Amino acid sequence: MPDLRTEFLDLPLANPLMNASGVWCSVASQLEALAECAAGAMVTKSCTLAQRDGNPEPRYRATPWGSINSMGLPNEGFPYYLNYARCHDYERKPLFMSLAGLTLDDNLTMVAELREAVTPVIMELNLSCPNVPGKAQVGYDFEAMDTFIHEIADAYDRPFGVKLPPYFDIAHFDEAAAILNAYPQIAFVTCINSIGNGLVIDPVSETVVIRPKDGFGGIGGDFVLPTALANVNAFFRRCPDKKIIGCGGVRSGEQVFLHLLAGAALVQVGTQLFEEGPLIFPRLLEELQAIMTAKGYDRITDFQGKLKTL
Ligand code: RRO
Numbered sequence: 686m687p688d689l690r691t692e693f694l695d696l697p698l699a700n701p702l703m704n705a706s707g708v709w710c711s712v713a714s715q716l717e718a719l720a721e722c723a724a725g726a727m728v729t730k731s732c733t734l735a736q737r738d739g740n741p742e743p744r745y746r747a748t749p750w751g752s753i754n755s756m757g758l759p760n761e762g763f764p765y766y767l768n769y770a771r772c773h774d775y776e777r778k779p780l781f782m783s784l785a786g787l788t789l790d791d792n793l794t795m796v797a798e799l800r801e802a803v804t805p806v807i808m809e810l811n812l813s814c815p816n817v818p819g820k821a822q823v824g825y826d827f828e829a830m831d832t833f834i835h836e837i838a839d840a841y842d843r844p845f846g847v848k849l850p851p852y853f854d855i856a857h858f859d860e861a862a863a864i865l866n867a868y869p870q871i872a873f874v875t876c877i878n879s880i881g882n883g884l885v886i887d888p889v890s891e892t893v894v895i896r897p898k899d900g901f902g903g904i905g906g907d908f909v910l911p912t913a914l915a916n917v918n919a920f921f922r923r924c925p926d927k928k929i930i931g932c933g934g935v936r937s938g939e940q941v942f943l944h945l946l947a948g949a950a951l952v953q954v955g956t957q958l959f960e961e962g963p964l965i966f967p968r969l970l971e972e973l974q975a976i977m978t979a980k981g982y983d984r985i986t987d988f989q990g991k992l993k994t995l
Contacts, residue, residue, distance in 0.1 A: 687977035688984045689970060691725070693928060693951055694807065694844060694872055696779050698725035701945065701985060702966055705905075705932050705955030706731050706783040706809065706848065709963060711760060716769055722963035723970055726778050726951060729766045731785035731811045734794060736762035740816065740897035745959070746885065748894075751906020751934070752956040753885045755816040755897040758785060763795045770806040783848065785811035787820065789833055796841045809873075810837060813850035815881030815903045822881065824850040824861075831864050834871065844872035846930070851877040851912045852919070862923035875930040875953070876916035879903025906956035910934025914947045921948025921990060938972020948990040 689700040703726040709715045711730040719727040739759025746753050760766075766782055773780045782799070786792035792810070799808060812824040812833065823829050824847075834847070847865070852858055865871050883904035885894045893900020913933025921929045931949030934940055936957035944952045958965050982988050 687974050687982060689725075689974065691950070691985050693726065693779065698779065698951075699723075700725040700970055701949070701951045702941065702969060703727050703781075703930075703951055703953050704958055705953040706781075706811065707754075707756065708955045708958045713769060716773075718963050720774065720777055723966035724778070724963070726781065728781035728783055728809060728953070729769065730760045731758060731783040731814060732760045732763045732766050732795075733758055733785060733787055734763050734791045736760065736765070740818075743895050744897055744902075746894040747906070747956065747960055748885060751904060751908040752959065753883060753895055753902040753904055754879065755895050755902035757816050757818070757897060758814060763798070767798065767802060767804075770804045771802065773804075773806070775805050779805075779807060781807045781809045781846075783809045783811050785814050787817065789836060792833070792837060793840050796837055800841055800843070808841065808843070808845040809848050809875060810834075810845060811848045811878070813848055813878035813881075815850070815879060816897070818898060822850050824878075827860050827864060830861070831867075834864065834868055838868050838870045841870070844870055846873035846875055846928075847871060848875040848878055848932075849916070849920075851880050851909070851916050851933075853912070855919075858916075858919040858923060862920060865920075865924055865927065869926070871927060873928040873930055873950070874920050874924060875932055876920055877909065877913045877933045879905045879955075880909050880912060883908075905933065907934055907936070910940060910943075914943055917944060917949050918947040918992060935969070938969050938974075938976055941969055941973045942976050942988075945985060945989045946992045948992070950989070 740757030
């Protein structure tokens, strides 16, 4: 059997799989299910300072090729997830906590509390929520992104990561990577959040399929795999001192393999976890092991980041 064990920020993990923030991680019962399932790590729903109901329903729809969502940051509020982080069993698996304050000040308030909290939780700062009406994504405004990271890095004394939106231009990969590389405290980069503001239309009813924002929402699933792999590989090449977490378009062991090959250290599962629940993880692990066996790979480091070009 190929060995799926790996390490992340010096922590041992049983395997490189985890949920994508937002999926199966909003309330304690879901988090508990993730803690008990086969995933090697887990992350909480992006949180704001205070609880939010989010956007009106329907706000998530799956299609045969992926999903569209405009959840609008529904979450139980920072204290709820901090409390969960305090109780989590870190011997079982690492826990990441995703922060998505509505303002820089809100993020600084949360970061100050997290800093004082005695917990090994790992912070993932979400710079890429596409669904809060009236709020542009910080990850698409490089000046704002630099200011944001600067202030957070000043206020926080531990390594942390950022969740980025997808980029589509080589110049943008270069510019984003240059900003990130100026902050050694950024230990990891998660690529990608959903492709923002797509539109899914039902041809029979001639309507949009989700209610918020006239049907516009973040796209995940099969639709986004090539964009996700490109972003993983682009930042893997440009940020040699950082770890990359891959996210986007994973529904079988084959896509896990591709993310790892492109340079991901860990691989997150979003849309398909929503559809299948946490039992997806043992399936993905079995499929990944079957691919490794067929290729004669004994461990992840045999192929991780070793994508070939022509
Ligand atoms: O809650 C959401 O609408 C949401 C968030 Br915060 C995010 O980062 N990505 C996404 O697709 N949806």
